[in-house]
Amino acid sequence: MRYRELGRTGLRVSELGFGTIPILSGHVPVLPEYFSPDRDTAVAIMKNAFDHGCNFYDTAIPEEYGDAEMKLGAFVKTVDRSKVIISDKARFYSGAEIYREVLRSVQNLGTTPDVYFVHQVDDSNADEVFGKNGALEALYDLKREGKIGFTGIASHYYSVLHRAALDPRVDVLQGSGNILERGMLDRIREEADFRGKGFILNKVYAAGLLIGPFSTTELIGGVLEYPFSCALLGIGTFEQEEVAFAREYEPVHFEFEEVLERLRKTFAPIGCDRCEKCICPYGHELHTSFRQFNYYHLGKEFWAVNKLWMDLERTYEHCRSCEEQPCMRDCPRGLHIPEEIERVHRLIMQYGKT
Numbered sequence: 001m002r003y004r005e006l007g008r009t010g011l012r013v014s015e016l017g018f019g020t021i022p023i024l025s026g027h028v029p030v031l032p033e034y035f036s037p038d039r040d041t042a043v044a045i046m047k048n049a050f051d052h053g054c055n056f057y058d059t060a061i062p063e064e065y066g067d068a069e070m071k072l073g074a075f076v077k078t079v080d081r082s083k084v085i086i087s088d089k090a091r092f093y094s095g096a097e098i099y100r101e102v103l104r105s106v107q108n109l110g111t112t113p114d115v116y117f118v119h120q121v122d123d124s125n126a127d128e129v130f131g132k133n134g135a136l137e138a139l140y141d142l143k144r145e146g147k148i149g150f151t152g153i154a155s156h157y158y159s160v161l162h163r164a165a166l167d168p169r170v171d172v173l174q175g176s177g178n179i180l181e182r183g184m185l186d187r188i189r190e191e192a193d194f195r196g197k198g199f200i201l202n203k204v205y206a207a208g209l210l211i212g213p214f215s216t217t218e219l220i221g222g223v224l225e226y227p228f229s230c231a232l233l234g235i236g237t238f239e240q241e242e243v244a245f246a247r248e249y250e251p252v253h254f255e256f257e258e259v260l261e262r263l264r265k266t267f268a269p270i271g272c273d274r275c276e277k278c279i280c281p282y283g284h285e286l287h288t289s290f291r292q293f294n295y296y297h298l299g300k301e302f303w304a305v306n307k308l309w310m311d312l313e314r315t316y317e318h319c320r321s322c323e324e325q326p327c328m329r330d331c332p333r334g335l336h337i338p339e340e341i342e343r344v345h346r347l348i349m350q351y352g353k354t
């Protein structure tokens with residue numbers, strides 16, 4: 001296992017970390033598969049990762065990750081606490097709420113989290129999170145009180161992560177990316193504002209959907225060239241763990257076109273890398289629709305189509321009458337966005353509402 005600096009925290013984290021979603025039990029509507037191991041098995045799986053050199057474990061409060069936080073707390077008691085780095089998170093945006101959640105997490109874990117993230121920050125809640133009496137201010141206070149080690153912002157949006165990168169109260173960022181959805185990673189690599197912040201990468205396997213067209217060696221090796229601190233892998237079984245942690249991966253470089261070419265063996269993907277540069281004045285989140293289209297063909301049919309129904313009909317109607325089409329000016333991939341929206345629309349019409 002190789003190790004990287006976690007920004008300016010002074011912590012060194014394993015290049016590959018343990019994402020705890022797959023070990024949770026409970027009815028939590030999260031996307032990736034989870035395996036519900038009992039507590040002892042979950043602890044043994046986490047311990048095995050530790051023995052392979054993993055020192056970074058990421059979890060969230062029970063409403064988001066079931067009992068994973070408690071299982072992680074049980075594991076930590078079996079090893080030298082100073083050798084394990086715990087990150088935790090909660091989807092609350094006001095200072096009072098996140099303060100309460102951190103205290104609850106400390107109880108559940110039985111120890112102080114090294115990093116605590118405000119989870120799922122987006123444009124609709126960012127002003128509250130970053131503003132006066134917001135969640136970030138509370139995390140900053142908790143850090144000074146010694147109740148957490150470092151502060152974090154977790155988001156799927158470049159605009160939010162960039163705002164966090166510019167904020168001196170933030171120590172660590174968490175965002176998504178993989179060899180297909182690499183646009184945000186490319187932007188972060190190019191933007192000097194991100195230097196000095198720790199960066200935790202999730203969705204390396206795209207919630208498991210890219211396993212099949214690509215091997216885990218290609219998926220892990222394909223992101224190693226990016227300047228993250230730790231890439232989380234969702235682990236729910238000893239078998240998955242052996243694949244993830246029992247060997248050292250070498251960087252593999254894929255051109256974006258090579259990734260699309262591989263996918264074309266089974267379907268015609270929309271060649272969007274989710275750079276999030278396209279701006280639609282009607283507020284349509286194009287990259288999410290394009291992701292759902294690709295995810296549909298990669299095997300998440302019901303989930304992807306149901307999510308697409310949320311906004312797509314409105315987007316389709318707007319695109320048909322949109323004359324200036326400003327979204328296309330900034331697309332570095334040269335996508336004809338209205339035509340791609342039409343393809344997505346055809347897919348959901350053919351699939352029908354479920």
Ligand code: SF4
Pocket residue numbers: 279280281282284286315318319320322323324325326327328337338
């Ligand atoms: S073409 Fe469609 S997506 Fe692009 S700006 Fe117009 S309405 Fe928005």
Ligand code: SF4
Pocket residue numbers: 183271272273274275276277278286287290330331332333334335337
């Ligand atoms: S449609 Fe183009 S600009 Fe928009 S996210 Fe995808 S690649 Fe980026």
